[in-house]
Amino acid sequence: MRRLGLRFVALGYLAAILVGPLAIVFWRTFEHGVAPAWDALSQPDTIHAFKLTLLITAIAVPVNTAFGIVCAIAIVRRRFPGKGLLNAFIDLPLALSPVVVGLSMFLLYGRKGWFGGWLDRHGVQFLFALPAMVVATIFVSLPFVAREVVPTLREIGDEQEQAARTLGAGGWQTFWRITLPSIRWAVIYGVILTTARCLGEYGAVAVVSGRIQGQTETATLRVEEQYEQYNLAGAYAISIVLALMAIAVLVAMTALRPKAAT
Amino acid sequence: MSILARHVTKRFGDYVALEDVSLEVESGSLTALLGPSGSGKSTLLRIIAGLEWPDSGEIELSGRDATALAPQKRNVGFVFQHYAAFKHMTVRENVAFGLRVHRRPRAEIRERVDELLGLVQLHGLGDRYPSQLSGGQRQRMALARALAPEPQVLLLDEPFGALDARVRAELREWLRRLHDVVHVTTVFVTHDQVEAMEISDQIAVLNYGRLEQVGAPRELYDEPATEFVMTFVGDANDFGGVLVRPHDLELLPEPAEGAVEAMIVRASILGRDTKVELHDRSGAELVALMTRDRYEELELWRGQTVWVRPRRERAFAT
Numbered sequence: 001m002r003r004l005g006l007r008f009v010a011l012g013y014l015a016a017i018l019v020g021p022l023a024i025v026f027w028r029t030f031e032h033g034v035a036p037a038w039d040a041l042s043q044p045d046t047i048h049a050f051k052l053t054l055l056i057t058a059i060a061v062p063v064n065t066a067f068g069i070v071c072a073i074a075i076v077r078r079r080f081p082g083k084g085l086l087n088a089f090i091d092l093p094l095a096l097s098p099v100v101v102g103l104s105m106f107l108l109y110g111r112k113g114w115f116g117g118w119l120d121r122h123g124v125q126f127l128f129a130l131p132a133m134v135v136a137t138i139f140v141s142l143p144f145v146a147r148e149v150v151p152t153l154r155e156i157g158d159e160q161e162q163a164a165r166t167l168g169a170g171g172w173q174t175f176w177r178i179t180l181p182s183i184r185w186a187v188i189y190g191v192i193l194t195t196a197r198c199l200g201e202y203g204a205v206a207v208v209s210g211r212i213q214g215q216t217e218t219a220t221l222r223v224e225e226q227y228e229q230y231n232l233a234g235a236y237a238i239s240i241v242l243a244l245m246a247i248a249v250l251v252a253m254t255a256l257r258p259k260a261a262t
Numbered sequence: 263m264s265i266l267a268r269h270v271t272k273r274f275g276d277y278v279a280l281e282d283v284s285l286e287v288e289s290g291s292l293t294a295l296l297g298p299s300g301s302g303k304s305t306l307l308r309i310i311a312g313l314e315w316p317d318s319g320e321i322e323l324s325g326r327d328a329t330a331l332a333p334q335k336r337n338v339g340f341v342f343q344h345y346a347a348f349k350h351m352t353v354r355e356n357v358a359f360g361l362r363v364h365r366r367p368r369a370e371i372r373e374r375v376d377e378l379l380g381l382v383q384l385h386g387l388g389d390r391y392p393s394q395l396s397g398g399q400r401q402r403m404a405l406a407r408a409l410a411p412e413p414q415v416l417l418l419d420e421p422f423g424a425l426d427a428r429v430r431a432e433l434r435e436w437l438r439r440l441h442d443v444v445h446v447t448t449v450f451v452t453h454d455q456v457e458a459m460e461i462s463d464q465i466a467v468l469n470y471g472r473l474e475q476v477g478a479p480r481e482l483y484d485e486p487a488t489e490f491v492m493t494f495v496g497d498a499n500d501f502g503g504v505l506v507r508p509h510d511l512e513l514l515p516e517p518a519e520g521a522v523e524a525m526i527v528r529a530s531i532l533g534r535d536t537k538v539e540l541h542d543r544s545g546a547e548l549v550a551l552m553t554r555d556r557y558e559e560l561e562l563w564r565g566q567t568v569w570v571r572p573r574r575e576r577a578f579a580t
Contacts, residue, residue, distance in 0.1 A: 159342050159344065159346035160346050160347075160348055160349075162313050162333070162340070162342075162346065163340065163342060163346040163348070163404075163407075164348075164359065164363075165312075165313070165332070165333040165334050166311055166312075166313070166333050166334070166336075166338055166339065166340035166408070167334075167339075167359050167360035167363060167407065167408070167410075167411060168334045168337075168360050168363045168364050168411055169334055169359075169363040170332075170334055170363075173363050177359070177363070178348060181350045182349070182350060
């Protein structure tokens with residue numbers, strides 16, 4: 001009985017918080033058939049918004065994957081001054097509101113910011129353009145790979161790596177042949193979480209992008225824009241596609257998880 | 263290839279793991295580093311392999327200074343207590359690893375791996391993963407892996423420590439036979455004096471980071487240099503300030519010169535030998551070891567009062 005009760009509470013909570021809203025969005029999207037949704041999705045600005053989201057994700061994910069692996073190895077395997085600081089700072093993006101991140105980028109890269117003048121003189125368009133949006137996205141999705149890899153690295157220990165060294169493998173060979181295969185599942189989870197976070201990023205990008213339609217508008221920003229213009233069918237349709245992408249990513253993660261046990 | 267450690271000192275923070283240790287290992291010999299846990303024996307082995315750096319002192323391999331050499335350039339094979347098997351590789355891939363990173367031709371690798379799997383009696387298990395092997399099999403795989411690149415030195419860190427007593431005894435004897443065939447200079451770490459005595463040509467005894475004595479098993483047992491070696495390598499009784507081996511304690515039915523009165527508390531038959539435990543008049547415990555024939559000849563019984571006299575004794579300056 002008790003078990004059933006617990007299950008009911010857990011599933012009920014999930015249904016109310018997660019599934020319910022998602023179901024309503026689905027229903028609203030297709031309330032008047034597929035045509036209005038399709039129309040909204042096939043607008044050039046919407047297509048551009050999706051392309052932009054995918055482009056930013058395609059840049060941010062590899063960067064954060066490489067950085068996350070390097071950081072995790074530094075935290076677990078190396079001893080250096082400032083290691084505690086690095087370990088603490090890596091979580092900063094989780095604690096900081098994305099809007100604050102966006103504003104801080106204004107302070108750094110804006111006309112009167114520290115780097116703003118320099119960028120201006122060299123003719124680099126940073127704010128209200130792709131570079132700022134990529135940097136903002138990288139910032140908010142930074143910790144996921146490192147956070148997944150650190151415990152795995154700790155768990156496998158360094159004996160296999162030492163064995164590889166005594167067998168004649170150099171640093172790179174040891175990394176590619178021993179370390180990376182041992183942490184590959186952790187890296188894959190990290191990549192999946194990073195991807196999901198990049199696709200869904202709103203706050204920081206909203207601040208630094210300038211939200212120029214057809215230029216610096218990502219899919220999430222496009223949802224907001226359509227909503228504000230009372231084009232609910234469009235807002236819902238884009239939301240649905242974003243939700244499906246996120247679900248696909250999560251399904252991929254669940255499908256991979258059991259294999260990691262072996 | 264010979265190994266020479268010269269005045270090696272290593273600290274971990276305030277903890278002194280090794281203090282001014284100098285040791286020579288002859289080419290082709292089988293040497294044991296023996297000591298209790300925390301004696302620095304594993305640290306010395308890891309320094310020889312290049313997995314740790316000495317704070318001061320030098321390591322020479324084959325007469326050449328190797329102190330600053332990276333582990334992958336030392337041409338040593340290392341076997342870990344917990345196997346350090348590459349879990350994502352099959353047995354064959356594990357054994358082939360050292361050959362692959364040295365970019366040997368495929369045919370040669372295949373041949374060498376087959377040969378080694380035969381040597382460690384794992385033929386037929388080449389396609390398994392380490393998780394599908396028993397502890398003893400995993401350690402044999404680790405040994406084959408270490409031997410594959412034809413190292414000049416084989417280093418084993420408590421190689422049988424994680425195995426049960428029977429497999430341990432089997433592998434120990436097997437290692438000795440293997441060494442007779444392969445003839446690679448071998449150093450292994452152990453805290454088990456029987457293991458060290460049984461298979462090594464030379465034993466180096468370490469205690470609290472210092473080298474107590476180096477010598478053949480017989481030398482350590484018969485001519486221990488320090489009290490520690492006397493008590494750690496074999497058993498010893500404290501007999502009024504001097505140390506006596508159990509088999510050097512003589513039991514007499516009558517009082518005699520130099521003999522001490524004691525009462526038999528217990529006698530255990532250990533196969534060919536019999537261990538007799540006694541309490542002297544102050545209550546201090548003594549252990550005497552004699553053949554079973556001798557024990558029966560003396561017609562001893564529990565509770566009997568006898569006189570105990572050392573045949574041979576040793577005093578150490580403390």
